[in-house]
Amino acid sequence: xRFIFKTDYNQDVKLAKHGGHxxxxxxxxxxxxxxxxxxxxxxxxxxxxxxxYAVVGLGLMLLAGFTGLFSLGHAAFLGVGAYTQGVLVNAGxxxxxxxxxAGLFSAMAGVIVGLPALRVKGIYLGMATLAFGFIVxxxxxxxxxxxxxxxxxxxxxxxxxxxxxxxTESFYFLCLVVAVGATLAIVNLLRSSTGRAFVAIRDSEISxxxxxxxxxxxxxxxxxLSAALAGIGGALYAHKIQFLSxxxxxxxxxxxxxxxxxxxxLGSIHGAFLGxxxxxxxxxxxSLGKDFLPAAIAGAAGLQGTVYGMVLIAxxxxxxxxxxxxxxxxxxxxQLFPFYRRxxxxxxxxxxxxxxxx
Amino acid sequence: MQLLQLxxxxxxxxxxxxxxxxxxxxIYKATETVSFAQGDLMMVGxxxxxxxxxxxxxxxxxxxxxxxxxxGVFGAFLERLVIRPILGQPAFSIVMLTIGVGYVLRxxxxxIPDVGTDTHTMPVPYAGEVLRLGGLVxxxxxxxxxxxxxxxxxxxxxxFKYSKLGIAMQAASQNQLAAYYMGIPVxxxxxxxxxxxxxxxAVAGLLLAPITFVHANMGFIGLKAxxxxxxxxxGSLPGAIVGGLVIxxxxxxxxxxxxxxxxxxxxxxxxxxxxxxxxxGLFGEQLRKKV
Numbered sequence: 001x002r003f004i005f006k007t008d009y010n011q012d013v014k015l016a017k018h019g020g021h022x023x024x025x026x027x028x029x030x031x032x033x034x035x036x037x038x039x040x041x042x043x044x045x046x047x048x049x050x051x052x053y054a055v056v057g058l059g060l061m062l063l064a065g066f067t068g069l070f071s072l073g074h075a076a077f078l079g080v081g082a083y084t085q086g087v088l089v090n091a092g093x094x095x096x097x098x099x100x101x102a103g104l105f106s107a108m109a110g111v112i113v114g115l116p117a118l119r120v121k122g123i124y125l126g127m128a129t130l131a132f133g134f135i136v137x138x139x140x141x142x143x144x145x146x147x148x149x150x151x152x153x154x155x156x157x158x159x160x161x162x163x164x165x166x167x168t169e170s171f172y173f174l175c176l177v178v179a180v181g182a183t184l185a186i187v188n189l190l191r192s193s194t195g196r197a198f199v200a201i202r203d204s205e206i207s208x209x210x211x212x213x214x215x216x217x218x219x220x221x222x223x224x225l226s227a228a229l230a231g232i233g234g235a236l237y238a239h240k241i242q243f244l245s246x247x248x249x250x251x252x253x254x255x256x257x258x259x260x261x262x263x264x265x266l267g268s269i270h271g272a273f274l275g276x277x278x279x280x281x282x283x284x285x286x287s288l289g290k291d292f293l294p295a296a297i298a299g300a301a302g303l304q305g306t307v308y309g310m311v312l313i314a315x316x317x318x319x320x321x322x323x324x325x326x327x328x329x330x331x332x333x334x335q336l337f338p339f340y341r342r343x344x345x346x347x348x349x350x351x352x353x354x355x356x357x358x
Numbered sequence: 359m360q361l362l363q364l365x366x367x368x369x370x371x372x373x374x375x376x377x378x379x380x381x382x383x384x385i386y387k388a389t390e391t392v393s394f395a396q397g398d399l400m401m402v403g404x405x406x407x408x409x410x411x412x413x414x415x416x417x418x419x420x421x422x423x424x425x426x427x428x429x430g431v432f433g434a435f436l437e438r439l440v441i442r443p444i445l446g447q448p449a450f451s452i453v454m455l456t457i458g459v460g461y462v463l464r465x466x467x468x469x470i471p472d473v474g475t476d477t478h479t480m481p482v483p484y485a486g487e488v489l490r491l492g493g494l495v496x497x498x499x500x501x502x503x504x505x506x507x508x509x510x511x512x513x514x515x516x517x518f519k520y521s522k523l524g525i526a527m528q529a530a531s532q533n534q535l536a537a538y539y540m541g542i543p544v545x546x547x548x549x550x551x552x553x554x555x556x557x558x559x560a561v562a563g564l565l566l567a568p569i570t571f572v573h574a575n576m577g578f579i580g581l582k583a584x585x586x587x588x589x590x591x592x593g594s595l596p597g598a599i600v601g602g603l604v605i606x607x608x609x610x611x612x613x614x615x616x617x618x619x620x621x622x623x624x625x626x627x628x629x630x631x632x633x634x635x636x637x638x639g640l641f642g643e644q645l646r647k648k649v
Contacts, residue, residue, distance in 0.1 A: 259454070
């Protein structure tokens, strides 16, 4: 068991709270930097996807996990970012500038969606974002002379002048830099008064409002930041996939993104990364597991959907805090050994509070 | 005349949306949660009707009630198995849970060899018949949809107004704790509401089947029933049907008068406008929460 003695006020603001953090995160950082030389190329590409999805997941985590607003149309922001990037890069705009534009465009879309969010809550907000997602998807399919419509849009390699990032390794490093930057930005944001305001809104809108938090401004800000991260993730996604078509940004993708943050663990930054790992590794595990299943089941088309659904149901029923919550329990078990009690993380049951009375 | 023709096809489509929306509203009123599995329950309902007719060889008039009852039992079973353990959790968890249920149902149907991935035609006795009324051409399928929806609505209305069970459901939906104190078995009522919602979804599936064929992805039509429920006001049963009709008619007219592509997004534009202008919907209740 670790005891942290506070001897300095600056300890409260430090990113790494103790030596364990420093050690393990440095080790992780070393592994990530060394990955191109250690990991086979196929898995490096998967790792790149994990980083891209983690950036998007961080955005959704900020919105759903820390501000308590959930979005069923997040794929739309991803799509706006991806198409902005694709169109700008194909027009010859240097990569960093296009990335910033992708983030800004998505943020603007986020503000537009945030506007109805100021009046509606709960499930109505879900409906508004769902509707927005469908409209954007249809827009991408119909605005053919810009997006290429259903025929798709080819996206080249990211390039600044004559320097092109066309290898798996260099693109991996680009994603790594963006992902680390996004993580640090979110961690910092959550330490600031803005981040605390978000968490206060999540916990109780009424009490946040009475503490002087301007709900409209912070909700819109949360939408904008979340959408901006999704847009940046989308821009990287565009370069990784190199081919964009509207159906990549459908409701299925939105639900996958939600699934990612829920399984990762709502309300934790680790959760975004764990969820992204889950989302990328799960299909691989399923295809590995196919060898052990009877041919009739293994060959069936619906296997992946069934497994996803079952995992999701199992997590909501048994581990609502997601993978990160499970890790916390395991860690506590080791820290307290042999004094861990079964009821330590027991969920409190409450009577249903009516959502309709607002 | 063309206007009337469009109106009728819009109403028929709207009735389907309305029936699925009715399922959402039933569940929302009773348990304050939104079931994303409703569209997939509809799909399973259509498949079970198909199985009863082709596999078991039931005649149409037995297969339909059998499928509806089976889905009702399945809905209640689903509630007992996965929904009841997490009641009292944030609504978001339950939404994710129902999304998971939808995934599993769709996946399992797809996994049935030789059946799940194909498109099937439901052998109904009224298939292909057409009624000509002056210049109007009305397909029998559309008339059956409209008629069946009307009868179902009357039945539900009577149940909620006059039967003990319906009144108990209303009580439980208004205040679970108070209803429990009055001796209403709230948990069983919740189970029955899920059963009812699944049965209504099965009706929608069976009505839709002759129009669009039966396939594993027909549940996605449920995503268009959300706008219907929102337009009508999420907590209102007549609102669900009216919202469904509005969405169906808007869709049918925009498909004809507006450029291509608007047909699919018209319902969502309507719902966004509705949320900005009148968030509680046409029939939504206006209540204030005390701090």
